[in-house]
Amino acid sequence: MLKTIAEGKLKEVKRLRESLDIAQVEARCETSRQISLSRDSGGKLQLIAEIKKASPLKGLLCREFSPLEMARSYEANGAAVISVITEQEFFDGRKEYLPLVKTGVKLPVLRKDFIIDEVQIYESRQMGADLLLLIAALHDYDSLLALVEKCSALGMEPLLETHGREEIKMALDLPVKIIGINNRNLRDFSVDIRSSLDLLPLIPDSYLKVSESGIKEASDLRLLESAGCDFVLVGEALVTAADPGAKLREILSYQQEEGL
Numbered sequence: 720m721l722k723t724i725a726e727g728k729l730k731e732v733k734r735l736r737e738s739l740d741i742a743q744v745e746a747r748c749e750t751s752r753q754i755s756l757s758r759d760s761g762g763k764l765q766l767i768a769e770i771k772k773a774s775p776l777k778g779l780l781c782r783e784f785s786p787l788e789m790a791r792s793y794e795a796n797g798a799a800v801i802s803v804i805t806e807q808e809f810f811d812g813r814k815e816y817l818p819l820v821k822t823g824v825k826l827p828v829l830r831k832d833f834i835i836d837e838v839q840i841y842e843s844r845q846m847g848a849d850l851l852l853l854i855a856a857l858h859d860y861d862s863l864l865a866l867v868e869k870c871s872a873l874g875m876e877p878l879l880e881t882h883g884r885e886e887i888k889m890a891l892d893l894p895v896k897i898i899g900i901n902n903r904n905l906r907d908f909s910v911d912i913r914s915s916l917d918l919l920p921l922i923p924d925s926y927l928k929v930s931e932s933g934i935k936e937a938s939d940l941r942l943l944e945s946a947g948c949d950f951v952l953v954g955e956a957l958v959t960a961a962d963p964g965a966k967l968r969e970i971l972s973y974q975q976e977e978g979l
């Protein structure tokens with residue numbers, strides 16, 4: 720599956736190489752400031768809320784889909800970061816969603832796509848992304864290193880997504896600050912948040928740790944918080960709710976109850 724998606728990106732990369740004015744993006748970057756994430760001072764888990772219209776496995780998730788409205792309601796209800804899926808073929812995302820969301824909210828915005836070439840990093844910068852997802856499974860060490868460095872040079876923060884011990888080991892050898900553990904196996908799409916619980920202890924506290932996928936309830940957040948996780952990335956559970964903002968508030972509400 721992952722391979723099919725990445726192969727689909729090759730054409731897009733070719734087109735981008737022909738059309739994107741890299742020098743112009745670089746020139747504009749000099750004046751722009753990097754937004755960086757940090758751990759909550761009280762140790763509270765923070766939430767990255769995803770704008771996700773569809774998934775390859777389940778198809779359409781959200782009928783009345785308005786990315787801007789959704790982002791604003793995530794922001795108003797306590798999200799720390801907005802994640803925007805821009806991949807079109809399998810997730811029905813659109814590149815336009817990112818600049819739209821970026822201008823509509825104050826929160827940092829993460830671009831979720833399948834990044835296989837540095838030209839997409841320039842494109843992400845031009846779109847206005849603050850953070851960029853890089854998927855370890857798509858690369859070897861050298862190509863990841865080049866992408867991570869390009870990302871940082873352009874003032875964006877890479878979120879390196881891993882699955883399994885080997886990929887975490889590789890992540891720890893790269894100059895990244897944020898490591899994600901995807902609970903979804905991108906090869907067969909099975910999901911289990913225990914995968915984060917098992918792997919979080921392998922990541923030192925000098926990194927920001929993100930658990931991604933299959934997170935639905937306050938009880939999941941509680942578990943991950945006590946395992947030392949800093950951020951959770953939630954998509955489906957929010958976008959399939961009648962009121963995504965209200966759902967976000969509800970799953971974070973345990974933090975108030977505990978008076979953190």
Ligand SMILES: O=P(O)(O)OC[C@@H](O)[C@@H](O)c1c[nH]c2ccccc12
Binds near residue numbers: 833956
């Ligand atoms: O909808 P969920 O199960 O809450 O998962 C969100 C997010 O983790 C998932 O969309 C995701 C994780 N890694 C990705 C890479 C590309 C596209 C999407 C993803």
